[in-house]
Amino acid sequence: MYDEFGYGITAARPIHDFLEYASDHWQPPSPSYVVLVGDGNYDPKNYGGNNRTSFFPPYLAPVDPWIIETAADNRYVTLTEGDTMPDMMLGRLPVNSAAEASVMVSKTLGYEQDPPPGEWKQRLLFVADDAGRGGDFDDISDAVIDCCVPAPYQPEGSTTRSPT
Numbered sequence: 001m002y003d004e005f006g007y008g009i010t011a012a013r014p015i016h017d018f019l020e021y022a023s024d025h026w027q028p029p030s031p032s033y034v035v036l037v038g039d040g041n042y043d044p045k046n047y048g049g050n051n052r053t054s055f056f057p058p059y060l061a062p063v064d065p066w067i068i069e070t071a072a073d074n075r076y077v078t079l080t081e082g083d084t085m086p087d088m089m090l091g092r093l094p095v096n097s098a099a100e101a102s103v104m105v106s107k108t109l110g111y112e113q114d115p116p117p118g119e120w121k122q123r124l125l126f127v128a129d130d131a132g133r134g135g136d137f138d139d140i141s142d143a144v145i146d147c148c149v150p151a152p153y154q155p156e157g158s159t160t161r162s163p164t
Contacts, residue, residue, distance in 0.1 A: 010044045012059035012076065020079045023087065033089040034077060039096050042071075053096060065132070124155045 005021070006014025015036075023030045038055020046052070058071035077088040095101040115121075126145060128137035145155045 010054070010057060012057050015056065016059065016076050016079075019077060019088065023079055031088060033091070036073070036076075036090070036092040037095060037101055038092075039094040040071075040092075055096075056092070122152050122154055124149060124153050126155060 001018045002008055002010055002014050004014075005017040019031070019034060036056045039052075040054045040056045040058045041050075041052050042054075042058060042060065043050060043052070044054035044057050059073055059075040060069045061072035061075050062068050063072050064070045073092055074086045074090060077086045077090045078084060079087040093101060093104050095104055126141045128141040131138060149155045
């Protein structure tokens with residue numbers, strides 16, 4: 001993938017470009033979800049000497065008003081030019097070995113085959129921080145609850161408010 005879409009350079013952009021190619025050119029239906037299997041870090045060539053393997057480097061983007069650039073894996077699947085909404089569902093199993101991957105996959109399959117019973121599956125918890133330069137997350141959360149939560153789901157909201 002890195003050779004075909006990134007001139008052999010290990011980076012996030014070749015992964016994005018591969019997923020965009022798959023979405024546009026694979027036989028229908030195009031992929032609708034992606035699972036990255038492997039941890040990632042900002043230093044795939046180990047210049048910092050931390051000796052951490054980066055299987056899938058994080059897609060760094062300027063999304064935080066204080067630390068500016070941070071990991072934003074959803075950018076891997078944001079394929080429509082000028083649009084910040086993901087075009088595929090994305091997950092990551094942040095594993096560092098085949099043994100860790102095996103344990104995580106086994107737990108996931110076990111949960112799917114024998115899920116715990118209960119009404120908890122119909123409850124949704126929305127958590128938002130107080131408004132700041134990054135956005136008014138409380139209002140955004142409320143708007144999502146108002147427009148997009150169908151029955152039988154029961155939304156619960158929780159906000160963190162600074163003392164006034």
